[in-house]
Amino acid sequence: MSGGTADDENGASGKLLPLPPLREVIARHGLSANRAFGQNFLFDLNLTGRIARAAAPIDVGTVIEIGPGPGGLTRALLDHGAREVIAIERDRRFMPVLAEISAAYPGRLQVIEGDALKVDAAKLGSAPRRVVANLPYNVATPLLLGWLESGTAFASLTLMFQKEVAERLLAQPKTKDYGRLSIATQWRAHVKRLFDLPPRAFTPPPKVTSTVVQLIPRAEPLFPADAAMLERVTAAAFGQRRKMLRQSLRQVSPQAEEVLVATGIAPTARGEELSIEQFCALARAFKVKGPIAPRAGL
Ligand code: SAM
Numbered sequence: 206m207s208g209g210t211a212d213d214e215n216g217a218s219g220k221l222l223p224l225p226p227l228r229e230v231i232a233r234h235g236l237s238a239n240r241a242f243g244q245n246f247l248f249d250l251n252l253t254g255r256i257a258r259a260a261a262p263i264d265v266g267t268v269i270e271i272g273p274g275p276g277g278l279t280r281a282l283l284d285h286g287a288r289e290v291i292a293i294e295r296d297r298r299f300m301p302v303l304a305e306i307s308a309a310y311p312g313r314l315q316v317i318e319g320d321a322l323k324v325d326a327a328k329l330g331s332a333p334r335r336v337v338a339n340l341p342y343n344v345a346t347p348l349l350l351g352w353l354e355s356g357t358a359f360a361s362l363t364l365m366f367q368k369e370v371a372e373r374l375l376a377q378p379k380t381k382d383y384g385r386l387s388i389a390t391q392w393r394a395h396v397k398r399l400f401d402l403p404p405r406a407f408t409p410p411p412k413v414t415s416t417v418v419q420l421i422p423r424a425e426p427l428f429p430a431d432a433a434m435l436e437r438v439t440a441a442a443f444g445q446r447r448k449m450l451r452q453s454l455r456q457v458s459p460q461a462e463e464v465l466v467a468t469g470i471a472p473t474a475r476g477e478e479l480s481i482e483q484f485c486a487l488a489r490a491f492k493v494k495g496p497i498a499p500r501a502g503l
Contacts, residue, residue: 211298220283220309227277230302236275238409242296245276245407252406253281256417259399260337260363261289267330271321271338271348274299276306278339283310290314293321296339312362316443322346327358334358339365342411346370346386353393354424354432362394362420368401369417383477384446392427392435394480395421428485435488442476442484449473457491466488 224230227248238244247253254280264286273279273292276299282290283306290313294303297318307314317324322344326336336352336359345366352359366374374390375398376382390396397466399417404410426432438457445453451472453460465472469485470479479487 211442224280224306224309226256227269227275230305231275234298234302236298236302237329239296241247243272243343244274244296245339245409245411246405247277247339248408249406250281253278254285254403255287255400256337256339256363256365257281257287259417259419260335260361261285261337263337266333266335266360269293269326269329269334271326271342272337272341273303273316275302278337279303279314282337283313288313291317293317293319293324293326293334296319311410318447322351326352332358333360335360336362336364338363339415342367342370349374349420350389353390355422356393357424359422359423362422363399363417364420365402365415365417366410368414368416371398371418374418374420378480379478381477384443385436386437388481390420390435392430392485394422396420414498426485428482430485430488431492434492435484438491439476439484440480446476447473450479454487454491460494464494 238246260268260282265284265288268282268287268290270279270282270290270292271295274296279290279292292303292314293312294316300316300318303316307316327334340348345364349362349364352362372382373384373386374396376387377386397419399419402415402417404412404414435455438454441453441456442450444456449472450470451462453476454465458464462472465485468483468490470483470487
């Protein structure tokens with residue numbers, strides 16, 4: 206993908222100082238991608254602009270960007286009118302580059318050097334808060350689950366994932382991708398696929414296709430259930446995907462079969478056949494019975 210011309214990048218955005226093309230900035234600062242930090246950069250202005258437009262409206266409240274890196278998407282957000290961007294970047298090599306962007310858009314970009322997993326983004330800036338990110342793939346899922354736990358603290362999350370993860374976020378029952386992540390996500394948010402990006406859109410190109418997804422947190426979870434119990438039940442049901450629920454859910458309680466019958470679910474069914482509503486009914490019923498097994502991570 207081309208890095209565009211200086212004119213492209215310094216379009217009609219009201220920025221104070223002209224910024225050089227990203228590839229030039231990277232060369233001048235001697236920056237190279239560090240795979241350990243999941244660094245695959247977007248230089249194409251059409252693509253970064255498309256993501257910024259998809260996150261609209263961004264001229265109110267705060268945009269929180271995770272992993273700005275050299276700032277391609279950050280520039281697009283500012284160029285597309287973001288009133289305030291707070292960007293969290295772990296790799297300190299990018300701080301001087303990001304400071305240059307901040308100087309070009311006075312008072313509109315704040316950079317936090319740190320690990321996004323340790324920052325409570327729900328407390329940053331002012332509402333409406335919108336998270337926009339080309340996520341570092343190694344921490345994309347824990348970041349998403351953390352934000353979803355914050356309920357409606359975020360007006361929207363416009364995020365790039367590996368396509369395979371996006372498929373799991375969007376999956377419906379009776380499909381191979383349906384599982385714990387689909388349920389945890391759709392229970393708390395409306396999820397929409399926006400578009401795919403091929404590996405060649407990035408520098409360096411990753412091995413897989415990427416997908417931009419938009420999530421709008423629900424005011425209330427889809428059906429009532431205790432979050433920890435729902436997670437425990439889905440972990441057991443999908444941890445042994447091929448097994449019948451009467452067997453896999455014994456991890457949650459020895460009375461699994463009784464609970465299944467009481468909730469009107471066939472004990473011979475498998476986890477992938479159940480709707481989110483049915484999983485929530487199971488979580489409520491197990492909560493009454495009391496579980497015995499420890500939780501597993503997603
Ligand atoms: N936004 C840039 C772009 O689109 O070109 C870079 C995206 S790159 C896929 C992911 C970025 O996240 C990198 O800059 C990386 O250093 C940063 N990163 C990785 N882990 C992080 C973490 N735990 N907290 C904050 N930033 C992180």
